Amino acid sequence: MISYLALFKKMKVNPLFWFVIGMGVLTGYFREVLMVFVIVFVHEMGHAVAAHFFRWRIRKIELLPFGGVAEVEEGGNRSFKEEVIIITAGPLQHVWMMAVSYGLVALEMWNVSTYQQFLWYNVTILAFNLLPILPLDGGRLMQLLCMRFWPYRLALRRTVGLSFLFLTVAVCVAVILYPFHLNLWLVLAFLIVNNYLEYKQCHYRFIRFLTERFYIGLSQQGKPHLPVVVSAHQEVSEVAKQFRRGVIHTIIVNDAKQKRTHYLPETEVLRALFEAKLPRAPLSTIIAK
Template sequence: MNSIILLIKKIRIHPLFVLVLGIGVITGYFREVLMVFVTVFIHEMGHAVAAHFFKWPLKKIELLPFGGVAEVNDDGNRPFYEEAIIIITGPLQHLWLIGASYLLQGTWFWTAADHKIFLIHNLTILLFNLLPILPLDGGRLVQLLFMYYYPYKRALKVSLYWSAFMLACFIIVSLELFPFHLNLWVVISFLVVNHYLQWKQRHYRYLRFLYGRQRLANETLRPIPITISIETEVRSILELLRRGCFHSFLVVEAMGKHVHYLDEKQVIGATIKEKAFTKRVKELI
């Protein structure tokens, strides 16, 4: 019970959500506004409870018109399955909400008309959240997939490119179908700004990823050996690091002669200590 109370205390309502709720109240749709608020709140609590279960350090839960954002102190090195579960627990809440609404039909406080409106709101929020656009749940799942198959730094960049492309497609469709939908354009504005901020912060996320790898237990990670030249720049090596893997480097000379064996913690430690991003591998040996 105390854990739930602590999670609730971390909830913040984004000004955009306040604006959307305010528009709904002013236009006489208070009941619908309340439905949206409850739906978004439960959606985000699904994320929060899952994050708390896996002991992710949760900073705040921000409610947005389409769901929310659970902000965590994460360096990008947690297990894939944990993040995948945390992401999908939000959308899963809509399933039982729809089921509960269906069962409550015909009661003194919940009519068939209420169920229909609630169903539309839930499906809208659910389907919108599953769009492959960051920071929506669908976009986060796609980014997680890229991180499984690509090195971390490349995955960050590729997932942002993909998300920006999908956002552009969504904007074109919205212009055609909903050119005067005020709430939708408020949300789209948020997504555009969020993409800009994520692009600006990608280098910071990459550095946090590198720093965080020094605390990982090697035996829990999938080993990946990589052969590199002794003339390779350190920053080029670090850009090969993958999430969920532990890397060992076989350093060879131009003629293929074995020179030295390094693991990623040695490379990262020397890089941080000596600021050796632009140095070559031979200077670390």
């Protein structure tokens, strides 16, 4: 229990959320702002508790006007199942919050007006978080789906591309329907900046993914094996770009010159990348050793 309480120390309110809270208080909407804060807080704690349960290393939990972001120190090698549970743990909190609010109305502890308002905020925040835009929950689920079909590096780039596409659609809708909605434009501006940073960090995340596989290791127990077929003249770094999340790779090297096929564990490629510092070397160099 004490370890779960320690999660509160990692909680941080984003300056954008403080601005929204301040605007709400100044304009006489304190109750509404309090409702939003409680909903966002519970939503994000759902993510945090689930991550802590699976022993993910949580760096910080940042509250935003539309949800939050839990920063974890993981390199993308944890199981898909764990991450799906952690991502969906946030949206699932809205279900019981709406059920409790209905119960409060039934017990006449809340009036219908308060219930409808609380329900509206819940549905709005839930729906917004499920949009396929990073770093929203919908965007993170989309990223996991991409990683199911493509290598890790390619999945990162395609997720950012799709996220930018959906974000562009959201901006167009805002221009047409809500051109003067200040809070919405602040949130969209945050998402635009965040997506740009996601794009810039793609290479860093890919290197961290490979580094963790090599230095920390990837348990082979229960992991499916997926062969990667390459030619002997391909560079080490190009082969590493084909590595996928959640699987163990065996590198099948077709050597046309020697008319032979060689088999390498993925650790040999990673060793050439990080220990031997030979990212541009052809695989034939590793085989020769």
